[in-house]
Amino acid sequence: MMPEVALPLNAREPARTMVPISRRDVTFAVGMYLLSRAVIGAGSALYLLAHHLPLASLPYIALDWTMVHDDSGWYHFIASQGYIRQDTPFFPLYPMAMAATHYVLGLSLTTSGLLIANASEVLSFILLYRLFRGIAKDDRAARLGVWLYALYPFAVFLPSLYTESLFVVLLVGCLLAARARRNYLAAILGFLAVLARNEGGLIAVPLLAELWRERRETGRWNKRGWVALASLPAALGAYLAYLWIRFGNPFLFTTEEQLWGRHFALPFVTLVNGFTSLPWLWQHNGLYGHIYYSLEAAFAVLAVASLAVMFKRVPRSWFWFSVIWVAVPLSDPATGMLSIVGGPRPVVDYFFSLGRLIIPMFPMFLVWGQILARHGAAARLILYLSGTMLCGVSVLIAGHVFLA
Secondary structure, three states: OOEEEEOOOOOOOOOOEEEEEOOOEEEEEEEEHHHHHHHHHHHHHHHHHHHHOOOOHHHHHHHOOOOOOHHHHHHHHHHOOOHHHHHHOOOOOHHHHHHHHHHHHOOOOOHHHHHHHHHHHHHHHHHHHHHHHHHHHHHHHHHHHHHHHOOOOOOOOOOOOOOHHHHHHHHHHHHHHOOOHHHHHHHHHHHHHEEEEHHHHHHHHHHHHHHHHHHHHHOOOOOOHHHHHHHHHHHHHHHHHHHHHHHOOOOOOHHHHHHHEOOOOOHHHHHHOOOHHHHHHHHHOOOOHHHHHHHHHHHHHHHHHHHHHHHHOOOOOHHHHHHHHHHHHHOEEEEEEEEEOOEEOOEEEOOHHHHHOOOOOHHHHHHHHHHOOOHHHHHHHHHHHHHHHHHHHHHHHOOOOOOO
């Protein structure tokens, strides 16, 4: 017997039907996972060949260097040692899950974290396909949306020791549950989403839209529906209370972001400064710097372009959810003193990690899937180019020369 997922059969009808996950769905998701892993593994192999290293090292490079890097160390430290002031920007759900898996299964913390991330990646393919098909009512568009997600150039972070896959599962699962009026399940998933990343609170936008849709259909408010909304500030409040008790400052996670050189700026100002600074950044950096800053600028363009094309193609609440999602990292550029590696040094990176941070903006993948579904040749070309870029980013991640 396969598990069941809450999914409305029609986005405009009362969402009460439970649709089982079929073997076909699981086969599709596993196929997407294996394809994505093969592309990432190819990047690891290219890294070995480029540096004249033996291919016998491929399993280690593919399973360690490309999956455990950069912020992975923070999650591992929290899971093993608990919080210190510097790691409070990393919310607690993922390291708690790592520690729990380590305790129950006896696996190492790193293996536990990778198990959670990879299982979540497969589940995210299933849930996104279900959600996209329910909204677009077009199987081809839904599948293309998942293909784009699986081969997204920064999808190297989905199986990594990062929160991305788990976070997408919680966001999409919360929305699916709300659409099916499984309000308590939506509340639990929403609560966990906020504990995974503070941006989880943005799911309140589509949740409010679902409540309003039900209000128009039934003529009354669903009181249980407000439980899911209430779970979001409750989760944030729980973490703030912990920080207050532990460190005497409930908003410590915001001030500690300065260690990465981050500070507040208006999103429009970040966009203008980010693009006007590119010539200077290219001039003062080598090949890897050229690639890095070009990629981040390109995905800033992608994020803004996606907002422009999704206005009339996705539910309006999804559009505003996406607008805020893009605005959050753009309002937090890294243009101060980077203090987390070696000695403090100036950093000028207006689009710091933007390519990775927009991965959970799931409407972006649906809208491009809808557009490309009508253009077979263009769809194949985009998927090929995206997979090639994913392979290239994997080469840089394997060489530890790409910070995201």
